[in-house]
Amino acid sequence: MTRIAIIGGGPAGYEAALVAAQHGADVTLIDRDGIGGACVLWDCVPSKTFIASTGVRTDLRRARDLGITLDPSQAGVQLPEVNARVKALALAQSSDIRSKLQSAGVTVLSGCAQLAENGGGRAPHRVLVKLDAGRERERTIEAEVVLIATGASPRVLPGAEPDGERILNWRQLYDLRELPETLVVVGSGVTGAEFVSAYTELGVRVKLVSSRDRVLPHEDADAALVLEEALAERGVELVKHARADAVERTAEGIVVKLSDGRTVAGTHALMTVGSTPNTEDLGLEEAGVELDRGGYLRVDRVSRTSVSGIYAAGDCTGLLPLASVAAMQGRIAMYHALGEGVSPIRLKTVASAVFTRPEIATVGVSQNAIDNGEVPARTVMLPLNTNPRAKMSSLRRGFVKIFCRPATGVVIGGVVVAPIASELILPIALAVQNNLTVNDLAQTFSVYPSLTGSVTEAARLLMRHDDLD
Ligand SMILES: Cc1cc2nc3c(=O)[nH]c(=O)nc-3n(C[C@H](O)[C@H](O)[C@H](O)COP(=O)(O)OP(=O)(O)OC[C@H]3O[C@@H](n4cnc5c(N)ncnc54)[C@H](O)[C@@H]3O)c2cc1C
Numbered sequence: 001m002t003r004i005a006i007i008g009g010g011p012a013g014y015e016a017a018l019v020a021a022q023h024g025a026d027v028t029l030i031d032r033d034g035i036g037g038a039c040v041l042w043d044c045v046p047s048k049t050f051i052a053s054t055g056v057r058t059d060l061r062r063a064r065d066l067g068i069t070l071d072p073s074q075a076g077v078q079l080p081e082v083n084a085r086v087k088a089l090a091l092a093q094s095s096d097i098r099s100k101l102q103s104a105g106v107t108v109l110s111g112c113a114q115l116a117e118n119g120g121g122r123a124p125h126r127v128l129v130k131l132d133a134g135r136e137r138e139r140t141i142e143a144e145v146v147l148i149a150t151g152a153s154p155r156v157l158p159g160a161e162p163d164g165e166r167i168l169n170w171r172q173l174y175d176l177r178e179l180p181e182t183l184v185v186v187g188s189g190v191t192g193a194e195f196v197s198a199y200t201e202l203g204v205r206v207k208l209v210s211s212r213d214r215v216l217p218h219e220d221a222d223a224a225l226v227l228e229e230a231l232a233e234r235g236v237e238l239v240k241h242a243r244a245d246a247v248e249r250t251a252e253g254i255v256v257k258l259s260d261g262r263t264v265a266g267t268h269a270l271m272t273v274g275s276t277p278n279t280e281d282l283g284l285e286e287a288g289v290e291l292d293r294g295g296y297l298r299v300d301r302v303s304r305t306s307v308s309g310i311y312a313a314g315d316c317t318g319l320l321p322l323a324s325v326a327a328m329q330g331r332i333a334m335y336h337a338l339g340e341g342v343s344p345i346r347l348k349t350v351a352s353a354v355f356t357r358p359e360i361a362t363v364g365v366s367q368n369a370i371d372n373g374e375v376p377a378r379t380v381m382l383p384l385n386t387n388p389r390a391k392m393s394s395l396r397r398g399f400v401k402i403f404c405r406p407a408t409g410v411v412i413g414g415v416v417v418a419p420i421a422s423e424l425i426l427p428i429a430l431a432v433q434n435n436l437t438v439n440d441l442a443q444t445f446s447v448y449p450s451l452t453g454s455v456t457e458a459a460r461l462l463m464r465h466d467d468l469d
């Protein structure tokens, strides 16, 4: 029976463990902070749960447009209750995953693990675990296969170290007892944008410090523009071309010092300046495992590191820091290690979403790659304000974009900006994954009236005239 040791219990680690156990391996999974990893306990799941609460306020804000008047005092935010719900839901999900692993036969250990010296040659790898509890303090596990799935941690900007009171990282937000009066968010990537949108919905005055000329510099530019307009309308102050050098405490709260001499004041600062991989103190150098720039583990498309039998998956590899990609990398590693048929990971079919209001969802090639001439494509952008369902719900913003191959009409990408874009992207993702054409999409019945009607309509606009004859 193949022995497998997995370091890290986030989506990369636990999905890998489930697959390996299903295929008859003897699996030990070690995690130091809690099963589900940062994804379930601090990052993805808590932020989306928090955003679900703020979404109620979004709907209330829009109710007036639909002829419903509400007493604003009835829409108060009980922050301790919101935060308690976030934490309870994260812990419950962590516990569900632990039970699932245990019933699949996975040995779950709580503790900190690192690679230990092995006997060399064909001897199995050895993993040293410093256990959290119990009489046994250390255990050495021998395994033919090791998967490193240790994730990443919030990057700390020197001079702006979080203190958990006024200068916060996103993992410390759920300990606040009261809403900040003025929140300065530093960093306009996906994490920053999601919290700006969420806190604005809760009535907090928000300022966003962006090192670029816009919010979401890595996302579709048209989508980012729509979001920027929506945030500006809600009073968000966007400070552009602004690189934070330091954040200092003041009598009133904090002040963010920018590299060009400007300052931005608030009561609290939220640092969303990216993450760094958890690859220190793992014994990687001694084991000969190579790292890339920034300390990420170098892997190929079946998750192999530079050392035979040692695989890596998830945010510690820096491939694409998404829970879905982490899980897929973990599964692929196990299929490969156990000799099962496996296809290398394909990032071109990954669907992802930014959970702002409106949401932004994307899949496949980007508009940028098309505009740069890297990918030849025919494109369409259909505003949602022509969609009957959108009009009924008084939606003013948003669009559907579809990109297809010029000659064949095969769908290669798309963008949706809408309140539930994370759900609406699926038909386009399905088309991209399965090489479907715009004709296939256009000929699919969508419900009338529905927002997905804009997906089929956009596809119809991309059908060539000779197809329509
Ligand atoms: C604010 C935020 C929101 C996000 N929202 C989304 C989203 O909506 N959708 C999405 O797809 N992705 C989202 N992501 C990204 C997603 O959270 C990550 O891609 C995902 O967590 C990666 O999973 P992982 O298994 O690689 O690592 P993690 O989830 O980080 O888990 C790694 C685990 O390994 C443990 N560990 C580390 N070192 C050791 C050691 N030496 N011994 C034992 N255990 C160790 C850690 O404690 C941790 O528990 C979000 C990220 C952030 C920051």
Ligand SMILES: NC(=O)c1ccc[n+]([C@@H]2O[C@H](COP(=O)([O-])OP(=O)(O)OC[C@H]3O[C@@H](n4cnc5c(N)ncnc54)[C@H](O)[C@@H]3O)[C@@H](O)[C@H]2O)c1
Residues within 6 Å of the ligand: 157, 186, 187, 188, 189, 190, 191, 192, 194, 209, 210, 211, 212, 217, 242, 243, 244, 245, 272, 273, 274, 275, 320, 321, 322, 352, 353, 354, 355
């Ligand atoms: N909904 C989701 O799926 C979701 C949500 C959050 C994060 N994520 C994943 O996590 C990844 C990382 O996102 P992120 O937003 O945490 O990090 P990021 O690295 O994408 O963005 C950080 C931003 O901070 C800026 N920055 C860095 N130093 C700065 C400084 N001194 N002053 C001002 N700005 C500064 C950077 O220029 C960058 O734009 C995403 O690419 C995504 O894959 C996904």
